[in-house]
Amino acid sequence: xxxxxxxxxxxxYLKPKRTFVSIITLLSVLGPTLGVAILLIVSSVMAGxxxxxxxxxxxxxxxxxxxxILSESFNKPLEIVHQLEKYGLKSTPVIEGNALIQVRKQIxxxxxxxxxxxxxxxxxxxxxxxxxxxxxxxxGEVIIGARLAMxxxxxxGDEFLIHSPARLTRNIVWKENGGxxxxxxxxxxxxxxxxxxxxxxxxxxxxxDNVLIMHLxxxxxxxxxxWGSATSIQIAVPNPMQMNELTxxxxxxxxxxxxxxxQEKNKLLFxxxxxxxxxxxxxxTFIVLVASFCIATTLITVVVQKxxxxxxxKAVGMSGFAIAxxxxxxxxxxxxxxxxxxxxxxxGIMACRDRIAQLLSMIMGHEIFPAELYHLMKIPALTTPTxxxxxxxxxxxxxxxxxLVPAIYAAALQPAKALQEDN
Amino acid sequence: xxxxxxxxxxxxxxxxxxxxxxxxxxxLNGLNFSIPKGLWVSLVGxxxxxxxxxxxxxxxxxxxSSGRILLQxxxxxxxxxxxxSLLRREKIGFIFQSYHLFPELTALENAVLPALHFGRNREAxxxxxxxxxxxxxxADRLEHRPRELSGGEQQRVAIxxxxxxxxxxxxxxxxxxxxxxxxxxxxxRILNSLRENQQRTIVMVTHxxxxxxxxxxxxxxxxxxxxxx
Numbered sequence: 302x303x304x305x306x307x308x309x310x311x312x313x314y315l316k317p318k319r320t321f322v323s324i325i326t327l328l329s330v331l332g333p334t335l336g337v338a339i340l341l342i343v344s345s346v347m348a349g350x351x352x353x354x355x356x357x358x359x360x361x362x363x364x365x366x367x368x369x370i371l372s373e374s375f376n377k378p379l380e381i382v383h384q385l386e387k388y389g390l391k392s393t394p395v396i397e398g399n400a401l402i403q404v405r406k407q408i409x410x411x412x413x414x415x416x417x418x419x420x421x422x423x424x425x426x427x428x429x430x431x432x433x434x435x436x437x438x439x440x441g442e443v444i445i446g447a448r449l450a451m452x453x454x455x456x457x458g459d460e461f462l463i464h465s466p467a468r469l470t471r472n473i474v475w476k477e478n479g480g481x482x483x484x485x486x487x488x489x490x491x492x493x494x495x496x497x498x499x500x501x502x503x504x505x506x507x508x509x510d511n512v513l514i515m516h517l518x519x520x521x522x523x524x525x526x527x528w529g530s531a532t533s534i535q536i537a538v539p540n541p542m543q544m545n546e547l548t549x550x551x552x553x554x555x556x557x558x559x560x561x562x563x564q565e566k567n568k569l570l571f572x573x574x575x576x577x578x579x580x581x582x583x584x585x586t587f588i589v590l591v592a593s594f595c596i597a598t599t600l601i602t603v604v605v606q607k608x609x610x611x612x613x614x615k616a617v618g619m620s621g622f623a624i625a626x627x628x629x630x631x632x633x634x635x636x637x638x639x640x641x642x643x644x645x646x647x648x649g650i651m652a653c654r655d656r657i658a659q660l661l662s663m664i665m666g667h668e669i670f671p672a673e674l675y676h677l678m679k680i681p682a683l684t685t686p687t688x689x690x691x692x693x694x695x696x697x698x699x700x701x702x703x704x705l706v707p708a709i710y711a712a713a714l715q716p717a718k719a720l721q722e723d724n
Numbered sequence: 725x726x727x728x729x730x731x732x733x734x735x736x737x738x739x740x741x742x743x744x745x746x747x748x749x750x751x752l753n754g755l756n757f758s759i760p761k762g763l764w765v766s767l768v769g770x771x772x773x774x775x776x777x778x779x780x781x782x783x784x785x786x787x788x789s790s791g792r793i794l795l796q797x798x799x800x801x802x803x804x805x806x807x808x809s810l811l812r813r814e815k816i817g818f819i820f821q822s823y824h825l826f827p828e829l830t831a832l833e834n835a836v837l838p839a840l841h842f843g844r845n846r847e848a849x850x851x852x853x854x855x856x857x858x859x860x861x862x863a864d865r866l867e868h869r870p871r872e873l874s875g876g877e878q879q880r881v882a883i884x885x886x887x888x889x890x891x892x893x894x895x896x897x898x899x900x901x902x903x904x905x906x907x908x909x910x911x912x913r914i915l916n917s918l919r920e921n922q923q924r925t926i927v928m929v930t931h932x933x934x935x936x937x938x939x940x941x942x943x944x945x946x947x948x949x950x951x952x953x
Contacts, residue, residue, distance in 0.1 A: 303847055306840035313828045613824045616785055617838035617885065618813020620806050717777075717786035720820070 307623045311630035314603055325599050330639045332595030336588045337643025337696045338650065343585060344688050345651055347578050349681030354574065357505030358567055360426040361512070363392075363535030364544060365551075366566065367558040378531035381555070382420070385536060388551075393420035394531030396520035402513065403462040403492065404453045411449075413463070413513045415520020424537045427514060430501040438516040442498035446509035455497050462492040463513075467525030493523055589695065593703035596635050600628050600707035611711050612719030621712035628711050632704020633697070640696040644689070654680045732893065732925050733759040733782055738791035740777055751777050753948030754791065759927065759941075764919045766936040767929045769945035775929040776897055778945065782927060783816050783895045784808040813838060817886030819896035823878040825870040831857060832866040835884040849888065856884040860914060876907025883914055894918065896928040900935070912938070
């Protein structure tokens with residue numbers, strides 16, 4: 302209780318004359334509380350989104366992909382795989398292409414991906430996301446994404462058809478004058494009949510909707526390629542964040558290959574993410590600014606209300622600095638309380654974010670976080686200590702800054718004038 | 725009025741004017757006089773004659789437009805605002821007509837407020853404030869807020885506040901102006917006791933000419949000029 306006058310008064314000014322907590326104090330604490338909570342939620346979701354997207358991408362894509370330069374496929378991809386092994390790099394041949402799948406009468410465009418399961422598990426985590434991890438892919442078997450299964454109603458063991466473009470276009474000949482001719486054929490076109498051997502779930506809607514996984518040889522057949530060939534080679538590197546040097550070296554060693562990193566492959570997505578993040582930060586700054594106006598307004602009101610008291614304080618020998626300290630301290634107290642409550646509120650909302658999203662979806666009558674738009678299955682969240690520290694210090698800093706104007710004004714009041722103020 | 729080591733304030737051609745709505749109002753027009761140490765001085769004069777302004781100037785709450793105020797030889801105009809605060813804290817106690825107590829604080833807290841600095845033994849200051857309030861008959865009023873006190877009681881708290889740092893100068897702006905006759909009498913008795921016992925100088929603005937006759941020295945302000953009697 303025996304505090305120096307400025308600390309003593311800072312606390313007293315936060316309390317009103319009659320009720321326990323002043324409405325003005327409450328409102329001014331609410332400003333930074335909401336600001337900090339929203340900032341925390343947005344930055345956590347953005348960071349979580351970024352992390353989950355990256356993880357999802359990395360689980361399906363290798364860090365580095367080699368494409369053939371001269372032809373559309375590698376004839377002997379395993380030779381390159383062996384050569385890469387000498388550099389200590391794990392790799393696997395892959396065939397990727399587009400196809401139409403037919404489930405009963407429904408026809409859907411999808412991506413097929415042929416893999417060699419034994420090699421693939423060294424490079425991507427596709428197999429870890431199988432529902433039957435030990436399963437060996439045989440001819441006629443396809444693993445589909447969990448979302449595709451839900452949409453089409455396909456279950457394990459169900460059969461469906463794959464129409465491959467290679468087969469569909471086999472009988473078409475482009476003439477030299479630009480015309481098209483259909484080869485007379487006695488062969489009958491038949492789609493490939495396959496059945497569902499299992500499901501996978503990467504947590505990335507793009508993949509879980511679109512990609513069918515099958516054995517490399519099956520894919521070769523569908524794409525009309527020779528057995529043992531591949532459209533690309535997927536390579537895992539030890540440090541995916543720093544692979545420029547390695548990529549340059551591989552480009553020199555394998556002149557017939559074009560190497561593309563995972564960042565390059567997803568440039569558009571990461572670019573979009575970055576733009577979203579920048580935009581959010583920009584908008585969030587205004588929220589914090591508005592919160593700081595809250596505090597500035599409160600303190601200016603207090604200073605104006607207390608003008609005569611400030612005059613008395615000066616008359617009894619309190620220095621301008623000490624008077625400024627009263628209001629800075631008040632801003633500080635509001636800042637600490639607001640930031641503290643804001644952090645608690647933000648973390649609380651993050652903890653039950655999925656339930657809140659469900660509730661909002663119910664109230665608004667449509668899904669507010671559709672997986673198709675956001676790529677991910679649930680609301681991501683990642684609160685890093687750095688982000689938390691940044692938000693807390695930003696909020697406290699702005700609160701103190703907001704208090705600075707009224708504090709300086711109070712310190713600079715002419716005592717004789719202040720004493721004659723009518724209030 | 726002699727000028728020797730007993731001179732507390734010396735005013736040299738002191739002028740003060742205010743700017744109001746573009747025009748300049750001359751309030752003090754070249755005052756030259758001295759206030760000796762240890763006296764009870766009353767400042768009288770009609771409304772608007774600049775009594776309060778002069779009191780504020782003596783206390784360093786305002787700066788003169790021209791001229792000088794010397795406090796024991798030291799020019800107040802030459803002091804930084806920090807030095808002025810220090811001077812007010814250590815040497816000057818203010819008493820106001822409408823008490824100017826802090827409504828959020830109790831009587832005790834109001835009285836002790838000027839002594840609550842960093843580096844002070846605040847426990848001891850609280851004790852001292854209690855003793856002062858006891859002396860002024862407010863022993864059972866320590867925890868009361870100003871609105872729970874009568875005018876006379878509030879003014880006695882204000883006097884305790886003015887005395888907490890044991891200043892040698894008391895500047896009082898119509899201390900009895902808002903009080904009834906009985907309460908005013910009590911305040912005058914207290915002020916008188918402060919002077920006699922402790923060799924303090926009291927400068928008091930008043931409208932009450934009868935009260936002025938009880939003081940050692942009366943300074944009459946009129947039209948920005950001074951008559952001493």
